[in-house]
Structure formats: structure tokens, C-alpha cells
Amino acid sequence: MFLNRHLVNAAHERRFLVVHDAGGWEVIEKEDSAVVRHVHRRRWQRVEPEIQQFDTTADELKRLGWIEH
Numbered sequence: 001m002f003l004n005r006h007l008v009n010a011a012h013e014r015r016f017l018v019v020h021d022a023g024g025w026e027v028i029e030k031e032d033s034a035v036v037r038h039v040h041r042r043r044w045q046r047v048e049p050e051i052q053q054f055d056t057t058a059d060e061l062k063r064l065g066w067i068e069h
């Protein structure tokens with residue numbers, strides 16, 4: 001697994017994942033138990049902006065009181 005950010009707030013959780021596989025990278029965003037976004041990227045240049053967006057979202061959630069595990 002390349003990236004795994006997990007944040008919680010009371011009974012809610014958000015997870016941001018980037019997983020490398022033979023064909024590229026799986027980019028996954030989860031809210032609670034639901035997958036809200038799942039895309040496959042073949043080129044790293046397409047993954048980098050996704051990671052930046054995950055970082056921005058995670059930072060905002062932490063400012064709102066979410067805790068990263």
C-alpha cells in the first residue's frame with residue numbers, strides 16, 4: 001500500500017488509499033463503510049494530484065476536529 005490515511009470523528013470515518021498493483025495504482029476514498037470514489041490510474045502523473053487532494057481534505061478534516069489514526 002502506497003498511501004493509507006484514516007481519520008475518525010465520533011462514529012464516522014474517512015479513509016484515503018492509494019494501492020500499487022501490476023497495472024498502475026488504485027485510488028480509493030471511503031466515507032464510513034461506503035466507497036465514494038474508486039479509480040485506476042496507469043500513470044503516476046495522474047496519481048500525484050489525487051494524493052494532493054487527499055492531503056488537502058485530510059488537513060481540513062483535522063482542522064475540524066477529526067483525528068488521524
